[in-house]
Amino acid sequence: MDLMGSPFLLAHGMGRPVEDATTHVQFDEPGVYRLWVRTRDWVAPWNAPGAPGRFQLLLNGQAVETTFGTEGNAWHWQDGGEVRVGSQMDLALHDLTGFEGRCDAVMFSKDLAYQPPHDGSMLASLRLQLLGLPAEPTVSPVYDLVVVGGGVAGTSAAVTAARLGLTVALIQDRPVLGGNASSEVRVWPEGHVNQKPFPRVGDVVMELIPDKKGDSANAQGAHVFNDQRKFDVVGAEPNITLFLEQRVNRAYASEWNIEAVLSQHTRTAERNLIRGRWFLDSTGDGAVGFLAGADFDQTDTGHMGASNLWNIQCLCEDEDPLSSELAAAVEEATFPRCAWAVDLAAKPFPGRTKGSTEPQTKNPNKPISLGNWFWENGFDRDPIHDMERIRDQNFRAMYGAWDTIKNVEKRYPAHQLNWVAYIAGKRESRRLLGDVILTAEDLRDNVQFEDGSFPCTWGIDTHFPAAAYKEGHEGDEFIADYTHGEGYTYQGPYWVPYRCLYSRNIDNLFMAGRDISVTHEALGAVRVMKTTGAMGEIVGMAASLCKRFDCTPRQVYSEHLSELKALMEVGAGAAAGR
Numbered sequence: 257m258d259l260m261g262s263p264f265l266l267a268h269g270m271g272r273p274v275e276d277a278t279t280h281v282q283f284d285e286p287g288v289y290r291l292w293v294r295t296r297d298w299v300a301p302w303n304a305p306g307a308p309g310r311f312q313l314l315l316n317g318q319a320v321e322t323t324f325g326t327e328g329n330a331w332h333w334q335d336g337g338e339v340r341v342g343s344q345m346d347l348a349l350h351d352l353t354g355f356e357g358r359c360d361a362v363m364f365s366k367d368l369a370y371q372p373p374h375d376g377s378m379l380a381s382l383r384l385q386l387l388g389l390p391a392e393p394t395v396s397p398v399y400d401l402v403v404v405g406g407g408v409a410g411t412s413a414a415v416t417a418a419r420l421g422l423t424v425a426l427i428q429d430r431p432v433l434g435g436n437a438s439s440e441v442r443v444w445p446e447g448h449v450n451q452k453p454f455p456r457v458g459d460v461v462m463e464l465i466p467d468k469k470g471d472s473a474n475a476q477g478a479h480v481f482n483d484q485r486k487f488d489v490v491g492a493e494p495n496i497t498l499f500l501e502q503r504v505n506r507a508y509a510s511e512w513n514i515e516a517v518l519s520q521h522t523r524t525a526e527r528n529l530i531r532g533r534w535f536l537d538s539t540g541d542g543a544v545g546f547l548a549g550a551d552f553d554q555t556d557t558g559h560m561g562a563s564n565l566w567n568i569q570c571l572c573e574d575e576d577p578l579s580s581e582l583a584a585a586v587e588e589a590t591f592p593r594c595a596w597a598v599d600l601a602a603k604p605f606p607g608r609t610k611g612s613t614e615p616q617t618k619n620p621n622k623p624i625s626l627g628n629w630f631w632e633n634g635f636d637r638d639p640i641h642d643m644e645r646i647r648d649q650n651f652r653a654m655y656g657a658w659d660t661i662k663n664v665e666k667r668y669p670a671h672q673l674n675w676v677a678y679i680a681g682k683r684e685s686r687r688l689l690g691d692v693i694l695t696a697e698d699l700r701d702n703v704q705f706e707d708g709s710f711p712c713t714w715g716i717d718t719h720f721p722a723a724a725y726k727e728g729h730e731g732d733e734f735i736a737d738y739t740h741g742e743g744y745t746y747q748g749p750y751w752v753p754y755r756c757l758y759s760r761n762i763d764n765l766f767m768a769g770r771d772i773s774v775t776h777e778a779l780g781a782v783r784v785m786k787t788t789g790a791m792g793e794i795v796g797m798a799a800s801l802c803k804r805f806d807c808t809p810r811q812v813y814s815e816h817l818s819e820l821k822a823l824m825e826v827g828a829g830a831a832a833g834r
């Protein structure tokens with residue numbers, strides 16, 4: 257939405273055309289109109305052939321002459337020519353490939369010479385006008401704490417603050433909570449909480465995260481990530497108002513104090529002005545801090561990338577090679593060649609054949625492990641502004657690998673792609689700066705801070721392109737390796753200072769999650785999600801002290817650290833009996 261101005265439809269069929277997207281349109285004046293469709297050829301950035309995102313537009317069941325999604329590197333209005341419409345028309349987007357076609361909007365213009373604006377504020381105001389949305393957003397009451405980003409960090413903060421008596425707005429741009437730990441991204445939360453000397457820090461996190469079982473791992477079935485469990489915990493808190501499918505894209509700040517954020521619904525485009533006394537940026541990207549002018553750091557090249565996890569399934573329950581069920585499944589499980597994908601026919605990649613160098617995974621040759629964490633790209637690209645391209649390169653790599661496995665190696669004949677994340681899981685982007693910027697040296701040297709507030713236990717695990725797989729893909733590497741072993745360990749649990757959890761220049765802004773005040777290297781350790789959830793708990797506790805003492809997050813450190821520690825002793829778990 258931030259990059260091209262809107263949510264858009266994605267024909268994510270994993271190689272099988274998706275069902276038509278349909279609507280019904282009334283025209284006051286039947287006649288001849290010029291048709292415009294906002295779309296793009298998503299493989300154009302690589303000059304790749306074949307326009308895999310092709311689709312048609314059907315008017316009362318009849319395809320118009322132009323095929324869409326076939327041209328243009330950037331989002332633009334593709335000219336659909338002149339069409340004749342009646343007063344009532346059924347409209348359908350008809351996917352031709354199942355390979356990630358995309359459409360933002362369809363426009364009919366009575367003025368045949370009219371050309372719609374391409375981007376920026378003119379396009380935004382045209383959208384509001386044509387959708388019939390009010391010029392002004394709906395204004396909310398003033399919440400004690402406004403939490404932006406409903407990953408494990410933000411959700412833990414919202415629950416903690418609500419249990420400590422604050423009114424909380426929890427704003428999440430997806431239809432589910434959990435962020436990378438949701439069924440949309442499917443990363444299993446790691447790190448250890450409930451550690452001495454504050455064993456109750458982590459109680460809320462453990463309410464949110466499903467119990468660990470045999471299949472508790474990345475890229476498993478949706479049930480493993482149990483989205484409902486997070487809704488149940490949040491839903492039990494009357495102090496929380498949940499704004500789902502709302503993306504924050506503006507902040508209103510004066511005198512280094514945020515007063516409100518503006519959110520936009522990802523499907524209806526309706527807008528809310530959500531006001532608060534204290535704000536938490538748990539967006540991962542430091543989005544609120546950035547919009548409000550908070551100091552931040554970002555590693556431009558050589559940072560961690562983003563992944564779109566994936567898995568496959570066998571269409572045949574019975575894998576006996578002689579069974580007729582298998583033969584039928586083989587027939588059904590064909591997969592088209594993908595000339596536009598990364599060409600891996602003659603290249604190594606994880607899971608390809610025995611003998612290739614495998615990144616670390618317990619069961620590299622199990623089908624379910626094919627699409628694990630190491631399918632990662634974007635190391636040298638802007639993790640905010642290049643994100644559509646980074647996600648798309650993950651698609652191109654995954655489709656190239658599956659094409660090779662199916663059509664070149666002819667392995668997994670009865671299998672098909674079962675699930676591919678269309679939301680990229682991110683690891684690193686902006687880090688908002690606080691009064692302390694934690695470094696990897698602090699971890700290695702076991703530097704103790706009086707305000708140590710949440711336990712960090714994961715290794716100093718940063719990622720870089722894997723040497724075994726990068727040849728021929730320079731600049732677009734898509735398989736990662738990670739730092740580990742000597743030089744990347746420390747004595748844990750390491751208690752990270754509270755001063756990493758609030759902005760040094762925006763007076764009422766907290767951070768929790770991967771956008772806290774750490775260096776690129778230290779991020780490698782703090783970014784795992786039980787740890788980010790524990791950060792959220794500490795922010796919830798600190799926010800309650802801000803309210804009790806009418807003070808800033810910084811003053812919680814300078815004047816109320818003993819009260820914060822008292823809250824950390826008790827925790828905010830359901831069992832604490834509030």
Ligand SMILES: Cc1cc2nc3c(=O)[nH]c(=O)nc-3n(C[C@H](O)[C@H](O)[C@H](O)COP(=O)(O)OP(=O)(O)OC[C@H]3O[C@@H](n4cnc5c(N)ncnc54)[C@H](O)[C@@H]3O)c2cc1C
Nearest residue numbers: 405407409429435436445446504539563681769770784785
């Ligand atoms: C493939 C992969 C493997 C990983 N492996 C592990 C692992 O094994 N274990 C582990 O614990 N961690 C792992 N990590 C790291 C971990 O998932 C991230 O560090 C995680 O993002 C941290 O949680 P968070 O709550 O800060 O962010 P997120 O989980 O990203 O949550 C932030 C939420 O905020 C929402 N949001 C963003 N911007 C806005 C906005 N403007 N308005 C409203 N909502 C917004 C997002 O949609 C998202 O749901 C991995 C990461 C990846 C990508």
